[in-house]
Amino acid sequence: MSSPLIFHIDVNSAYLSWEAAYRLQHGEEIDLRDVPSIVGGNREKRHGIVLAKSIPAKDYNILTGETIHSALQKCPHLRVVPPNYERYIDASDAMIHILREFSPNIQRYSIDEAFLDYSYGDKHWIDISYEIKERIKADLGFTVNIGVSSNKLLAKMASDFKKPDMVHSLFPYELQDKMWPLPVSELFMVGPKTTVKLHSRGIFTIGDLAALSKDYIYSWLKKPGLLIWEYANGIDSSNVRNNPLPIKSVGNSTTTSFDVDNQREAHMILLALSEKVSMRIRAINQCAYVVSLNIKNYNFFSYSRQVKLNNPTDSTNFVYRTAKRLFDEMWQEEPLRRFSLSLSELISNDYYQLNFFEEDDSKEKLLDNAIDNIRKSFGHKSVFRSCFLYSGIDPLIGGVIMEEEYPMMSSQI
Amino acid sequence: MKVLMKPIEMIAWFSKDKYPIPLRYRIVDENMENKVIKVDKILFKEEEKIAGNRMILYRCESIIENTQRIFELKYEISTCKWFLFKI
Ligand SMILES: [Mg+2]
Numbered sequence: 001m002s003s004p005l006i007f008h009i010d011v012n013s014a015y016l017s018w019e020a021a022y023r024l025q026h027g028e029e030i031d032l033r034d035v036p037s038i039v040g041g042n043r044e045k046r047h048g049i050v051l052a053k054s055i056p057a058k059d060y061n062i063l064t065g066e067t068i069h070s071a072l073q074k075c076p077h078l079r080v081v082p083p084n085y086e087r088y089i090d091a092s093d094a095m096i097h098i099l100r101e102f103s104p105n106i107q108r109y110s111i112d113e114a115f116l117d118y119s120y121g122d123k124h125w126i127d128i129s130y131e132i133k134e135r136i137k138a139d140l141g142f143t144v145n146i147g148v149s150s151n152k153l154l155a156k157m158a159s160d161f162k163k164p165d166m167v168h169s170l171f172p173y174e175l176q177d178k179m180w181p182l183p184v185s186e187l188f189m190v191g192p193k194t195t196v197k198l199h200s201r202g203i204f205t206i207g208d209l210a211a212l213s214k215d216y217i218y219s220w221l222k223k224p225g226l227l228i229w230e231y232a233n234g235i236d237s238s239n240v241r242n243n244p245l246p247i248k249s250v251g252n253s254t255t256t257s258f259d260v261d262n263q264r265e266a267h268m269i270l271l272a273l274s275e276k277v278s279m280r281i282r283a284i285n286q287c288a289y290v291v292s293l294n295i296k297n298y299n300f301f302s303y304s305r306q307v308k309l310n311n312p313t314d315s316t317n318f319v320y321r322t323a324k325r326l327f328d329e330m331w332q333e334e335p336l337r338r339f340s341l342s343l344s345e346l347i348s349n350d351y352y353q354l355n356f357f358e359e360d361d362s363k364e365k366l367l368d369n370a371i372d373n374i375r376k377s378f379g380h381k382s383v384f385r386s387c388f389l390y391s392g393i394d395p396l397i398g399g400v401i402m403e404e405e406y407p408m409m410s411s412q413i
Numbered sequence: 414m415k416v417l418m419k420p421i422e423m424i425a426w427f428s429k430d431k432y433p434i435p436l437r438y439r440i441v442d443e444n445m446e447n448k449v450i451k452v453d454k455i456l457f458k459e460e461e462k463i464a465g466n467r468m469i470l471y472r473c474e475s476i477i478e479n480t481q482r483i484f485e486l487k488y489e490i491s492t493c494k495w496f497l498f499k500i
Contacts, residue, residue: 018464024463025461025466025468027418027496027498087465089465090464090465090491091464091465094462094465139461140462140464140465141464
């Protein structure tokens with residue numbers, strides 16, 4: 001049997017590159033990649049967030065996930081273009097179409113990332129990775145980074161090295177030179193909270209983490225700790241799964257038959273929506289980075305907010321807490337008639353184990369799974385939260401796929 | 414040639430070949446007048462898939478106001494729209 005050879009293909013500044021390439025194709029003379037620019041909500045829609053930024057925008061310290069308002073303060077001449085998710089799916093599909101010429105075994109990890117298993121290929125990885133990269137650039141007009149290794153984790157770490165338009169390898173024998181000197185926060189799935197914990201015990205580089213004894217890390221951080229320790233040592237045995245197409249977002253909405261004029265009822269509706277939307281995302285083995293809430297008042301005036309999370313989630317409670325926070329930030333205390341909650345920027349849940357590590361919700365994870373299983377066997381309303389008893393509010397709201405109505409990342413006002 | 418990317422009205426011939434063949438198009442000029450231009454010759458055509466969006470690019474030649482001009486047309490497959498891309 002041949003030794004495993006995995007490529008991770010990652011589009012550079014995906015939404016922004018796709019937008020730029022599309023616009024050039026349609027006669028726009030400036031390339032968004034060459035000027036400070038972002039993909040986000042419209043300029044007037046001040047509550048939109050930055051979804052992608054150009055490299056020149058990085059020089060203004062503009063961060064993905066910050067509000068457009070704040071980005072414009074950092075760079076007043078920033079070009080802001082609204083997202084167009086339909087087109088991004090086309091771009092992503094076209095890239096996968098090219099990848100399929102090189103291997104039948106491809107995992108779409110997110111809209112702009114894929115793993116390709118080349119273990120049974122007959123060409124050298126250097127030749128093939130450059131061929132893929134150049135084909136994508138020539139045919140589709142955008143650049144990618146390709147990471148190459150013997151497993152998915154290391155391939156993914158490698159594609160994140162210097163950008164754009166590069167191929168990097170990170171084979172196990174290269175760990176010491178290429179990965180161990182990096183700050184521990186750059187290790188896949190180590191988020192801000194974990195970083196603080198690791199720093200508190202003097203672990204600053206990936207190498208520091210790798211050098212700990214297995215028993216020590218396990219007794220300190222338990223199973224999730226063991227996982228990042230394995231990652232630090234380049235250990236990952238997950239397979240390249242042939243995924244179905246990623247879907248763009250999962251959302252649910254409800255129009256109430258009465259005016260909702262108090263926070264308690266509003267929160268209950270958000271809980272009911274969170275229940276359903278989180279169940280749906282778990283059912284398709286995805287986690288989401290972006291939570292968006294749209295509310296419409298009795299005058300049919302609607303407004304929205306969204307937030308990009310540090311770590312993708314599929315937890316009902318976490319989605320609920322986030323929705324509550326978005327709601328409390330924007331509600332003007334007028335009576336409401338409609339609520340829509342959606343989750344977008346979806347990503348495979350392969351590595352979701354560590355989310356609970358970041359958010360300390362391992363029990364919630366178990367609870368979510370238990371509830372999903374009970375509901376699957378005994379019906380959706382076999383278990384529900386007691387606050388809904390005699391409340392007149394349905395404990396699980398939604399079920400209608402509403403992607404078209406509420407496209408990902410939009411911040412409708 | 415200069416990039417224009419102006420939407421145009423087109424009469425095209427959908428033959429048995431892979432791509433439609435542009436025959437004549439109508440464009441509104443600077444004076445808001447309609448102008449009809451007959452496509453005399455297609456020098457080459459190529460399909461592009463930039464960002465996954467399929468378009469067919471035609472480099473063409475016509476006599477426009479008694480001068481021979483070279484220009485490029487684009488046909489966008491997803492919208493069935495024609496554009497005067499460059500002239
Ligand atoms: Mg990317």
